[in-house]
Amino acid sequence: MPEIAQAHTPMMRQYLETKARYPDAILFFRLGDFYEMFFEDALTASEALQITLTARSKGDDKVPMCGVPYHAARGYVARLLEKGFKVAICDQVEEPGKSQLVKREVTRVVTPGMVLDDQVLDPREASWLGAVALEGGRAGLALLDASTGQLQCGEVDGDERLVDELRRAGVRELVFSDAADGARTEAIARAVGAPAARRGAAEFERAEERLRRHLGVPSLDGFGVSGLPLGLSAAAAALAYLADTQRAAPRHVDRISRLSTDDVLLLDEATRTNLELERTLSGGRKKGTLLALLDRTVTAPGGRRLAEWLRYPLTDLARIGARLDAVEELSGASVAREELAGALRPVADLERLLSRLVLGQGNARDLRALAGALLALPALADVLEARGAALLREAGGRLRGLEALAAHLDAAVAEEPPATLREGGIIRRGHSAELDEIVAIAEDGKGWIAGLEAKERERTGIGSLKVRFNKVFGYYLEVTKPNLHLVPKDWERRQTTVGGERFVTPELKGFEEKVLTAEERRAALEERLFEALRQAVAAEAPRVRTAADAVATADALLSLARVAAERGYVRPEVDASEALEIVDGRHPVVEAVLPDGPAAYVPNDVLVASRGAPECAEHGALLVITGPNMAGKSTVMRQAALVVLLAQIGAFVPARRARIGLVDRIFTRVGASDDLARGRSTFMVEMTETAAILHNATRRSLVVLDEIGRGTSTFDGVSIAWAVAEHLHDETGCRTLFATHYHELQDLARERPAVRNLTVAVREVGDRVVFLRKLVQGGASRSYGIEVAKLAGLPAEVLARAREILKNLEAMEVDEGGHPALARGRRRRAGPPVAQLGLFGGGAPADPAADEVAKAIRALDLDALRPLDALNLLAGWKKSLE
Ligand SMILES: Nc1ncnc2c1ncn2[C@@H]1O[C@H](COP(=O)(O)OP(=O)(O)OP(=O)(O)O)[C@@H](O)[C@H]1O
Ligand SMILES: [Mg+2]
Incomplete structure (x- = not known):
């Protein structure tokens, strides 16, 4: 950036001074109808936005420049955000022409985590900023959604948990203290996958005091956040970041709550991804996810609330029961559902309207929308309060008390106001006598003049009296010569003409003054009135927030009830036991997308209980699920996990x-x-996740393992799978579903009391497999992989060869040359098999290792040998021979 030299024009000096304060943002500098960018910013933005790079040279040395029209700026800002940039918006803060150089100020900084524009935000997704305060191994984190005013804070131990929580919330941007260890914060940001800003350490200090002052309370005790010094530190920093970037007091952030990190059902990132809760595994789409299936909400806040519930399932029986009561009531009453949906429909996005208005970014249309939403609340409250379930009734009660604000806004704001504040037309007639007069003058000057004319005509009896206008004298009354004697004393003579004389009256001069400045005064007054309305809204922010929260809850409950009714779901019995008993369960998403309709889905039972629980004797704690490829193993396990989550x-x-x-x-x-971004191979990812399970699972956990060990050689894989299963059974004792193609694992049931073998049944018809999709007791002996491969269209030749190899393998044969059986077949390798002849052939050079192996084989009792042991022995021998 060049020196701020005297050589620059005053405007360019103003630019450079502003830019110096926002070095890490692209500065949008308002010049007339454009936002212009200069120097480096111009180079960056022209490339990122694909807009023409020009140069400005008037009075300056040539500087690179590009610009976007101010009315289209939102789209460009959105694109820059998407590419990870921040944008500082520098506006003209006074009318041009008043002084030589228009005053300009940065009115807000838009960053990935600080977006309020409803054209950029997804209405159904929260927009979290995550602030992090680190101290030793412990971390405080705060989540702040500037667009709704939600602020939560909590603390966790270890960066791994921290990253889990930040990813669970889906934070868009991180804030760290610049005093924090750079390598550590970078690692966290990379793991979370969000850009990070570093802020002054002071923003993390004296947190409690600053939060108390912001919230206007003598103590934070009422918010349930005591004992979280690091969490509060992060919260204070998040709030400071919001105030600083938006250049406004964030009055809509009127409460803080404790982020649930302990009393919620924990879901790590791998699980959230695997269960396809919000994004599909392939393609990362919303369609085909559990959330998409469940989301039948009417309002955007309802949609966001439902997503939040799915991210933070409960572990509190009373709270779960309360939601279930509400869902039960509504699911059984279709008329009430329709009525509730109808009452919710006119309620717009209260939270986001409020936030924009409080932060000074809303326009009159937002006010109108807010008025409309508030007006709809009493009817919604009536509907909710007529229900029986406590949650619904309570929600209804929280909608009351805004009637006065609603009426005030409704009476004040025009029916269809313009999007800008500058051109008037915002305020309704009848709200302000002063404004009405100005508007009357501005819009209705002719009528007013006609009125004056008639009045004065009557008073004076001058029938030909006319009000006229010219540029030199402005408005005047023209009287013809014969009538001059009728002119009253209070008229002032201005000019004599050939035919008569021209007069003015104080009233007419006053009118003139008003007309000539009316448009300007109208705009200014409307802006003032708008500001007063905005203040009135801000003053009621807490009540509006409370109402918005109630709307969201009611809507989310309605959504769950709709899905329950339409898809034939039942109320789960949730209790403090350690059992899981699902009878005729279905996979909610798979059943919904079956081409032959949901009736084609084959329901299945999953019965399991923690080791030691009374139900365990019957159900077992660890279910080993075998079965052919495509049989439905993965589906039935995910289905169990999803049923738990839903409940x-x-x-x-x-x-x-x-x-x-x-x-x-x-x-x-x-x-x-693969997780190549984090530098880990397939197998490494698998083992890392497995390690996390073994370290963190408790007796109360539900563990779903699908083919672990698959990413490595068969022997290694079987061994790991076996040991992991043993550990879960012996040490953890939790409810575990374990699907595998290692049929050897079925032997575990003979050694461990709480292991049960299940298989997904198929029937062989000729050389075809028919999938029955039914989970039954027992084990599978074959995977039918080749049959499934045939279904998938593998070339016939390859299939035939695979069958041949399979036969060899199943016979565990070694060919006469000692070649692995795998290779035997039509395409026998050329050349004499010399080197290994000695293993079983006579007369070969002595090999002590081979002798040992041969001895061991002779001593084996094949009938008593379990397949797994056979594999282990084979592995040992191979090693000793190598
Ligand atoms: N209970 C069911 N009713 C109807 N269709 C089902 C059922 N379970 C599974 N399917 C269908 O079968 C397909 C394959 O199921 P799934 O992926 O669970 O098989 P799998 O046993 O895990 O196979 P693999 O061993 O190859 O992983 C599913 O995508 C689904 O379309
Ligand atoms: Mg599978």
Whole structure:
């Protein structure tokens, strides 16, 4: 950036001074109808936005420049945000022409986590900023959604948990103290996948005091955030960032709550991804996710609330029960559902309207929308208060008390106001006598003049009296010569003409004054009145927030009830036991997308209980699920996890009957995927996730393992799978579903009391497999992988060869040359098999290792040998021979 030299024009000096204060943002500098960018910013933005780069040279050395029309700026800002930039908006803060150089100020900084524009925000997604305060291994985190005013804080131990929580919330931007260890904050930001801003350490200090002052309370005790010094530190920093970037007091942030990190069902990132809660595994789309299925909300805040519930399932029986009561009541009353939906429909996005208005970014249309939303609340409250369920009635009660504000706004704001504040037309007639007069003059000058004319005509009896206008004298009354004797004394003579004389009256001069400045005064007054209305809204911010919260809750409950009714879900029995009993359960998403309709879905039972729980004797704690490829193993396991999750958000579940002993954590390890961004191979990811499960699962957890060990060689894989299963059974004792193609694992049931073998049944018809999709007792002996491969269209030749190899393998044969059986077949390798002849052939050079192996084989009792042991032995021998 060049020196702020005297050589620059005053305007360019103003630019450079402003830019110096926002070095890390692209500065949008308002010049007339454009936002212009200069120097480096111009180069960056022209490239990022694909707009023409020009140069400005008037009076300055040539400087690179590009610009966007101010009325289209939102779209450009959005694109820059998407690319990870921040944008500082520098506006003209006084009318041009008043002074030589128009005063300009940065009115806000838009960053990825600080977006308020409803054209940029997804109405159904929260927009979280995450602030982090680190001290030793402990971390305080605060989540702030500037667009709704929600602020939460909490503390966790260890960066891993921290990252989990930040990812669970889906934060868009992070804020750290610049005193924090750079390498550590970078690692956290990378793991979370969000850009990070570093702020002065002072913003993290004296947090409690600053928060108390902001919230206007003598103590924070009422918010349940005591004992969280690091959490509060992060919260204060988040608030400071909001105030600083938006250049306004964030009065809509009128409360702080404790971020649930302990009393919620924990879901790590892998599990959230695997269960496809908000994004599909392939393509990351919303369609085909659990959230998309559940979201039948009417309002945007309702949609955001439902997503929040899905991210933070409960572990409190009373709270789950309260939601279930509401869902039960509504799911059984279709008329009430329709009535509620109808009452919710006119309620717009209260929270976001409020936030924009409080932060000084809303326009008159936002006010009109807010008025409309508030007016609709009493009817909604009536509907809710007529219900029986406590949650619904309470929500109704929280909608009251805004009638006065609603009426005030409704009476004040025009029916269809313009989007800008400058051109008037915002305020309705009748709200302000002063404004009405100005408007009357401005819009109705002719009528006013006609009125004056008639009045004066009558008073004087001059029939030909006329009010006229010219540029030199302005408005005047013209009287013809014959009538001059009728002119009253209070008229002032201005000019004599050929035909008569021209007069003015004080009233007419006053009118003139008013007309000539009316438009300008109208705009100024309307802006003042708008500001007063904005203040009136801000003064009621807490009540509006409370109402918005109630609307969101009611809407989310309605959504769950609609889904329950339409898809035939039942109320789960949630209790403090350690059992999980799902009878005729279905996978909510799979059943919904089956081409032959949901009736084609084959329901399945999943019965399991923690080791030591009374139900365990019957159900077992660890279910080993085998079965052919494509049989439905993964589906039935995910279905169990989803039923638990649904029950603990207070939703009905797809089953005939379900009893869920509270689960503290769901772990899933499903499929294998590379995480190249984090530098880990498929197998490494799999093992890291498995390690996290073994370290963190408790007796109350639900663990779903799908084919672990698959990412490595068979022997290593079987061994790891076996040991992991043993550990979960012996040490953790939690409810575990374990799907595998290692049929050897079925032997675990003979050694461990709480292991049960289940299989997804198929029937062989000729050389075809028919999938029955039914989970039954017992084990599978074959995977039918080749049959499934045939269904998938593998070339016939490859299939035939695979069958041949499979036969060899199943026979565990070694060919006469000692070649691995795998390779035997039509395409026998050329050349004499020399080197290994010695293993079984006579007369070969002595090999002590081979002798040992041969001896061991002779001594084996094949009938007593379990397949797993055979594999282990084979592995040992191979090693000793190498
Ligand atoms: N109960 C069911 N009723 C109807 N269709 C089902 C059922 N379970 C699974 N399916 C269908 O079968 C497909 C395959 O199921 P799934 O992926 O669970 O098989 P799998 O046993 O895990 O196979 P693999 O061993 O190859 O992983 C599913 O995508 C679904 O379309
Ligand atoms: Mg599977």
